[in-house]
Amino acid sequence: MEGVSTANGPVIVWLHGDSLSPTDAALSAHPQAPALFVFDRPFLSSHAIAFTRLAFMYGGVRDVAAARPGLTELRVGSVSAELAAFATEHGAAELHVTENPTPEFGSILSGVRERCPGLRVVIYPAERLSSYSGQVNKFFGFWNKVQSEVLGGGELFRDQDAPRPQPESERRPRDHRSDRNRRR
């Protein structure tokens, strides 16, 4: 079925806290593939998080599950352990996910890789307001670099159509293994 496998074999999708929409890049590239969201038991055991925040996120998972044709599962546990188990259950050759800037993102993927050494991890770029990816230090330096892009050309923008998200087919997913040095 379309979106379930690549040339390498079956795909699963990791749905995380920054990607709770069926329009998420990794999810929409594989609408039929099994997807998993995990409430992080070790994190929640050691950090106070109000129930209302978790219920809000649940609403995101619920809408994703209802909107896509593929299986969407919700679990509670260690994220990397549950992802590894999910990959094994579905005979996955690849784990697809959209980029997340948190330190936990890299450590969770490392944990999955330790448990499933043969699993290829493919990371999709997060949808962003600007294309700038250089060093940032102060907001105003950043703003000077991006404002014409963000504002859409200032005065020139007034009569133009708004920029549109890049079509899925033009997005270039990245193989995490080829880009290890970029993230700490």
Add this chain to the structure above:
Amino acid sequence: MSAPTDLPTRIPTDLTDEQLPEVLGRSLAGLYSGEARLPARPGGRNAALKALGAFTGKDYGARNHLLSPVSRLSMYLRHGMISPLEVAQVVRAGSRRSDREEFLRQLAWREFFWLVLRQRGAAVLSNLEEPKYRAQWSPDLPADVREARTGLPCADAWVTHLTEDGYMHNHERMWFAAYLIHWRKVDWRAGYAFFREHLLDGDLASNALSWQWVASTFSGKPYMMNQENIAKYSAGKWCDGCTAQCPFKGSYEQLQEKLFGWKA
């Protein structure tokens, strides 16, 4: 680390709102704070699109005033329920230039923090720079602050908004952060954790770096306000008739000397 086998690991994805507090509460027992109840605003793509559809960006340029319209889209952006490009597209299509540009500049702050986090990683949870005054901060959130019983109607209202609604207006966030760090002399990380616990839009990048901005560990000087500023931007809602011993009264010069030891 694997979950102990006697704990449930799978949660149905089709719970109704009526079922949600009880079933999710049971599945996540011991893993959350507060009461198992629905959030003040529902999460999800459908709710996000509804909120986006109701927002035009009109009068956003006056956003610092508590009575002016703001988007309240941050909680949906935080979880990817809508994307920054979708929001930008709506604002670009339907608002005046001044409102549009102010809103897009605020969206850019969010992206700036995202890039700083990607660049600095877990370091955003430590002081990125030395504070710009001789700061002596205690590590813990005082109980009277947590329980909204400081005796200051404004500060108690800010905390109530946070814990009841999971949302605070941005100006309230800045006032509260300045109050906690500079007046109560509490480490910004205690405030960061309090926000992380309750804010529906709480994320590592915007939350930690905004607290550092107020604390002056990620900015050139500490952010502060005075009573006149609070009264002006809240239409006097807490100040008119207030009988509390107001710690915010005074000129900026007087408060800077009192709080930071800066001579005018």
